[in-house]
Amino acid sequence: MTDTRIAVIGTPGKWSTEVLADHLEQRTGFRCVVDMADVVLELETGILRYRDVVLNELDGVIIKKISETYSPAADDRIRMLGSLESSGVRCFSTPEQVGRLINRLEGTSALAAGKVALPATRITESTEAALDVITLFGKAILKPLYSTKARGMEVLNAEDGTETNTGKLNAFKAEHGLFYLQKFVNLGGQDLGMVFLGGEYLCTYARVGDANAWNTTIHSGGKYQAYDASPELIELGRRAQACFDLSFTTVDIALTDEGPVVFEVSAFGGFSGALKGCGIDAAEKLCDHVLKELENNP
Template identity: 80%
Template structure:
């Protein structure tokens, strides 16, 4: 047994959270899954408590999932964890880095600044400017700034006409406030998830869509399959994830007629794709990585 007390920040009962907690318990004898909805931050003392556990007394925490859905509230939870990090508790990954990816605009702006190829994208509050982007793209996807698994995304086509698209845009704006309009990319029925651990390449899997959805997410019926990535493609994924400093992540890549493009870098990465698509227990590997970092004092 390794004498370390490491908690998992996640969703109690969810497979990815629990399997990581299982591996940590097997190595350390300590198990703690933290639901951020029940964490209390004492601003006068700087202490964070989860039920009867003082998080400041732990050796580290692994942030597997900050909430069921991305929202500005997730940013608030990360700010609380920054207080924990400031007290000397190691966080994997660092809350500040995770926070850069919770908001879609901040994450993709960092990728664009890093010279990573992305689908053409326009961000605006102007309905007229958003309509112009749809006309220029021909077909576009309207994306909420806070969402995962394609939830809340709307496909818009120029041929549907200005009046139809204007109404869809106004409905979207009433809920989300800002237009993030991205040119529709033909995925050819699949996209890729490229997994990195501690900045090093681990594996690549494909998400293959069913016949009923424009996107490939498992949430919409997609299936995982193995994929052998080329060295050039791996280098693209490495470049994308290097825009951030994450202990574990997945880079979403699409292969288009004009070459590969990156959709996003995941704030947390997924264990299921690595397991079902590549036969790799990424939770075990992340656990080993964290323990090595803590043992080495890094």
């Protein structure tokens, strides 16, 4: 038991947030789950308050979830936590690095710059250009810049014709603006989640999709299974997560006919896949990692 005071930035009542808070409480005797919707930043003093807790007086915070849904508003919360970090409170992961992954374009641009294998991707505001991309790809996934668990994504097929796809593109543009189009790749019914803690490989699990869904997310009926990743595949995941500096993350990888590709690196990473797929309590390991970091580098 230590007297270290660490809060969890997350969603009160959600399993992944509460299990992390449970482990911290067991080791430190302190428990605080912070809902960013109730945080107040005093700009003139730099103080952040959550109810009766002054966050600036803590030893650290673990950013488990910044928002239930990604949106430009999540960027504002990241900036608030950046103020907390500037006051000397250690953040795991740092707000700057988390912020790079809230917006899908910024995250995948970093992966592309790092020469990480990705599905072919095109970005445009032009409906005409987007139609040309759909024709080029044959089948494309249209993705919002701010979303998780495949929410808001659409599969567009060139065979559906220009009129149909124009209608879908215009409706999407009215809500989201920019077109982020990625070539549809055959997942073979599964994709992989590769887990890293402090930059070190932890495990890999597979998400096996529901036969009726085009994606394999648990949100769409997928199931977790263990997966024995090859050294080459682990190296791909390692290079992807190394484009960022995250305390804990999951790299989403697909095994396609043309070789493995990375879909994204998670801003937060998930505990459920590691536990259900690999039997590893990643929340406990993250807690140990953070306490060790604070002990060695206060």
